[in-house]
Amino acid sequence: AVVSTQSTGENGRKFMFDGCPDTAWSSDGGKGQHVTVQLERPAVITRVRIQFQGGFSARQCILTSDGDRPLAEFFPADSNVVQEFPVTVETPCQTLTLSFGQLADFYGRLIVYSLELFGE
16 A cells, blocks of 8 residues: 555555554645555455544545545545545556545545555
8 A cells, every 4th residue: 555644654655554443644734635555456445444543543444446436535534533434436547546635634634544445
């Protein structure tokens, strides 16, 4: 995964995908926060599951694929709970970018405990 903040230490990007509920990715502040995921092979994405830390969430998420083709827009709650959103895509994708807007934190910081993409 490539993220808008290249932190690799204690709060690095790998912690969004490690399956451990005690670790997270923390972004720097500011606009333009995003995560880009390169899948091993093209897949038809059917849903996105994400968990933020309340107070450090995004109230708008836009999922795009290869070449910035928009796939979905969804609006998470500012909450600690795991949230799941359906995605209706008919074409397989290999590179996906999740862009975060309407950030809850005044300084534009995000904390993501987990990010999962499901598909066929």
